[in-house]
Amino acid sequence: MTPEAEFSEAVSGLAPIALRTAATLRLADHIAAGHNTATLLADRIGADSDVLGRVLRFLVVRGVFGEPEPDVFALTPLSVTLLDGHPSKLCAWLDEGGIGGRMDTATRALTVAVRTGRSPYASIHGDTFYQDLAKYRSGPDFNTLRQSHSESFADEITAVFPWEGVQHVVDVGGGTGAFPEALMRRYSGLHTTLVDLPDAVAAAVRRITAAGLEKRFTAAPGSFFHPLPSGADVYTLINVLHNWNDDDAVRILRRCAEAADRNSTVVVVERLIDGADQRAITTMDLRMLLLLSGKERSLTQLRGVAEAAGLVHGQRSATAVGLDWVTFHTSGTQQPAADNRARGPSVLSQEFGSDIR
Ligand SMILES: C[S@@+](CC[C@H](N)C(=O)[O-])C[C@H]1O[C@@H](n2cnc3c(N)ncnc32)[C@H](O)[C@@H]1O
Structure with a gap:
């Protein structure tokens, strides 16, 4: 050619x-x-x-x-790969009548995003991406479509961290619970809490219950812009921060820093912009812009938003699945959060409310 x-x-x-x-x-x-x-x-x-x-x-x-x-x-x-039952769920993603079709409409407005510097999603659909998803009920939802993707890396990313001795992990924006399930299967003494919007948490509860792990799991439906359960050993944010612009990323990380104590670790897991698969990374970078005004970040940029939230010492490790694993600790300057440690899921869910942006 x-x-x-x-x-x-x-x-x-x-x-x-x-x-x-x-x-x-x-x-x-x-x-x-x-x-x-x-x-x-x-x-x-x-x-x-x-x-x-x-x-x-x-x-x-x-x-x-x-x-x-x-x-x-x-x-x-x-x-x-286009067969309906294929694990990639490609057919449902490409279905013009489904959620993927709504995402495609925003993708076609790249010139608008370049002019304004923001996602055109709300001006096209009337709501921001996650608000729209929460209302969308006429086909397989985002959580269902993303599930196999989350499962594809959940096991592998547990491999880069020394989990021995860790008792409680809060997965912030944990989706349908593939990562908490993988962790609890591997470490029998470990308890996990999952914070996400109500539909995702409901799907996670179904998954964790089907796996027989519900006794070591706390469901915390609500927004990560609100106070998070405090005092966990590890807070994970997997493929979450790149959804958000710098101001919102700082807000979410600040919630983690407030909930964390001196010995806690906050872990950000997503692809950093200089990773090996530049086709996938630049595609995701534009997709984040178009859907959510989000972005892929360099380690320096990620450390910048983390420091603004009171988190320091960002150390990067590679995972076998192309995602970067970056650990942070608190700088000790943030205000302590109200103590949610001893409370059960129903109390948490009342307090969190639903703040979908
Ligand atoms: C890209 S998904 C990542 C899910 C999961 N961590 C994974 O890697 O498979 C981002 C998650 O953020 C959640 N989310 C969006 N806005 C939120 C909010 N305000 N509070 C809590 N979770 C939110 C979404 O529901 C979704 O599950």
Whole structure:
């Protein structure tokens, strides 16, 4: 391909859209079920067979589907990932009617974000990203779609820290609980508390209960902009801070610093901007901008926001899954938080309220 042809292919933007059409119409599943001609598929989904055949051929040329004989379509390794039951949940992410479709709309407003320096999400959808997610009820939700991603690294990231002797970990913005589950499975004396918005915490409770670990788990539905349970040995923020601009990142870290005591460790786990996989990192950096006004940070930038929150000594370690693990300790200058140590989950959940930004 000449550079001009390559450029023309890249800017046409048709491939990402045709893939979303294939996902939205569940073409891979219908082909796998034997509806493998344009006519059979069109009958099945109620579509125009001529146009559908043209879209399929566009995708065949790009390796998404095969065409072993004229007008007979087959799956390729690429379209296998589009099957509804595939663990990547790619089909649901690409479904134009789902939460991924709402995210894509914001992605297309990059020029607006460049002009304003902020996420265009609220101006497009009327609510900020997490407010919108909390209202969205018409397909698989964000927590369900993210679950397999969280599971893919939960075990590996436990490997870089000396957990022996750690009794209580608060996972701040812990999502659906894959990391607390991995930790408690590995360390039988360890107790975890998960702070997240109510839907995520409810999913985490289901996961932890199914794993039989609920006796060592405290659910703390609420906002990490509010006071956190105090006195834990370790506070983890996994893929959380990059969602937020510097002011909000300082606010969240300050809540950790207030809740931590002199011997606690606050751990930030996410990809730092100079990591090896620059394609993935720069993609995530723009995605954070577009969805949340967030950003990927360098170690220096992360230490800067941490220091503004009263956390010092940021030490970086690598994990086997490309995420960076950065530990901080309190500088001893922050105000102590109200003592939530001895309280149960129901008391915490009343106090936290829901402050979704
Ligand atoms: C990118 S996800 C990371 C989840 C999990 N730590 C992981 O790595 O799989 C960010 C999490 O922050 C949570 N979150 C967003 N706003 C929050 C708030 N104000 N208070 C608590 N959690 C919040 C989201 O619900 C989501 O679970």
